[in-house]
Amino acid sequence: MNNKSKKRIFCVAPMMGYTTPHARRLYRMLSSEAFLFTEMIATKTMIHSKNRDLIIENDSNNPIALQVGGSEIDDLKKCSKIAKSYNYDEINLNVGCPSKAVQKGSFGACLMKKKSLVRNCLEQMKNAADIEVSVKCRIGIGKEFNYDFFSDFINEIIKSDISIVYVHARNAILNGLSPKGNRNIPPLNYDFIKKIKAEHPKIQFILNGGIKNLENAYKLSNEYDGVMVGRLIQNNPFCLSKIDKIFFNYSEKKAINEKIINEYFNYIRPKINTESIFRLLSPILQIFFGIPNSKKFKTDIHENMKNHKLDELESLFLQFIKQKKEILI
Numbered sequence: 001m002n003n004k005s006k007k008r009i010f011c012v013a014p015m016m017g018y019t020t021p022h023a024r025r026l027y028r029m030l031s032s033e034a035f036l037f038t039e040m041i042a043t044k045t046m047i048h049s050k051n052r053d054l055i056i057e058n059d060s061n062n063p064i065a066l067q068v069g070g071s072e073i074d075d076l077k078k079c080s081k082i083a084k085s086y087n088y089d090e091i092n093l094n095v096g097c098p099s100k101a102v103q104k105g106s107f108g109a110c111l112m113k114k115k116s117l118v119r120n121c122l123e124q125m126k127n128a129a130d131i132e133v134s135v136k137c138r139i140g141i142g143k144e145f146n147y148d149f150f151s152d153f154i155n156e157i158i159k160s161d162i163s164i165v166y167v168h169a170r171n172a173i174l175n176g177l178s179p180k181g182n183r184n185i186p187p188l189n190y191d192f193i194k195k196i197k198a199e200h201p202k203i204q205f206i207l208n209g210g211i212k213n214l215e216n217a218y219k220l221s222n223e224y225d226g227v228m229v230g231r232l233i234q235n236n237p238f239c240l241s242k243i244d245k246i247f248f249n250y251s252e253k254k255a256i257n258e259k260i261i262n263e264y265f266n267y268i269r270p271k272i273n274t275e276s277i278f279r280l281l282s283p284i285l286q287i288f289f290g291i292p293n294s295k296k297f298k299t300d301i302h303e304n305m306k307n308h309k310l311d312e313l314e315s316l317f318l319q320f321i322k323q324k325k326e327i328l329i
C-alpha cells in the first residue's frame with residue numbers, strides 16, 4: 001500500500017448529531033492521523049445557510065472529508081467549491097442514508113438505483129474544484145443480496161474517475177425500517193468488498209459496518225484498503241487516543257490527561273454564548289464510558305451544565321482525570 005492510501009486506513013464515520021465541529025476538534029486532539037468526516041450536510045444548507053461557517057468550519061482538523069447529501073448537479077458543483085475553500089481534503093457524496101426525509105429529497109441510499117446520475121454527480125463535482133471526490137454507499141437495496149447489482153453500480157460510478165469508495169457493507173431497506181434499524185438489521189457482507197476490490201485493484205475500498213473494537217479494526221485494516229468506524233467512536237471517542245500508535249506506528253499512544261481537558265475547554269469557552277452547552281460538552285461527556293464509579297462526577301457535571309458554570313465543569317473534569325488516570329491510560 002502506498003502512503004496516499006495509508007491516509008484513510010482508519011476513518012471516523014460521518015454521524016449526524018455526533019461528528020459535529022466540536023466532536024471533530026476533540027477527535028483531532030486525541031489522534032493526529034485518523035481521517036475524519038463531518039456529519040452529512042444537505043447541499044441546500046451548505047449553499048444557503050446563514051450559519052454556514054458554524055456548520056462546516058474545518059478549524060484545521062485535516063485530514064478530513066466533508067460529506068454532502070444531494071443529487072442536483074449545480075448544487076453539488078457549488079458544494080465542491082465550498083469544500084475546497086474551507087480547506088477540506090475531500091468531498092464525499094452520501095449514497096447510503098436510508099431515512100424517509102432524505103429519500104424525499106432524492107438523495108442518500110435511493111441513489112444506488114440511479115447509477116448514471118451518481119456517476120454524473122461525481123464527475124461534475126470533480127470538474128468543479130481541485131479536490132478529492134469520493135462516495136459512501138451500501139452494498140445494495142432491499143432484502144436480498146445481489147452482487148451483480150453492487151458490481152454494476154460500482155462499475156458505472158468509477159467511470160467518473162473517482163478512486164475512493166467507502167462501503168457500509170449491508171443493504172439499505174428503504175421501506176418499513178428506520179435509519180437505526182438499517183444500521184443493525186440488514187446482515188453484514190464483507191465478501192462483497194473483497195470481491196469488488198479484486199475487480200478494481202486500483203480503487204480504494206474502505207470497509208465500514210459492525211466494527212466493534214480496535215483489535216478487529218486493525219485486523220481488518222490489513223485485509224482491506226482501510227476501515228471506517230462509527231458507533232465505536234460515538235460511544236467511546238477517547239479510544240481514538242490509541243489510533244496513532246496502533247495504525248501509524250507512533251511510539252506512544254496519546255495521553256488522556258489534564259492538557260486535553262484544558263485545551264478542549266479553551267476551545268469551547270468563546271462559544272458558550274452562541275452554541276448549546278449540551279452540543280459543546282456532549283463529545284467530552286463520553287469520557288465516562290466504561291469507567292467504574294463515575295456516577296457522582298456525572299451528576300455534578302449535569303448539575304453544573306444547567307447553570308452554564310464552565311469553570312466548575314472544567315475543574316470537575318480535571319478532578320475526574322486525576323482520580324481515574326490509571327484506568328484512562
Ligand SMILES: Cc1cc2nc3c(=O)[nH]c(=O)nc-3n(C[C@H](O)[C@H](O)[C@H](O)COP(=O)(O)O)c2cc1C
Nearest residue numbers: 013014015016039040094168209210211229230231
Ligand atoms: C447517529 C448516527 C448518525 C449517522 N449519520 C450518518 C451520516 O450523516 N452520513 C452517513 O453516511 N452515515 C451516517 N451514519 C452511518 C455511519 O456513518 C456508519 O455507516 C454506520 O454507523 C455503520 O458503521 P458502524 O457499524 O461502525 O457504526 C450514521 C450513524 C449513526 C450511528
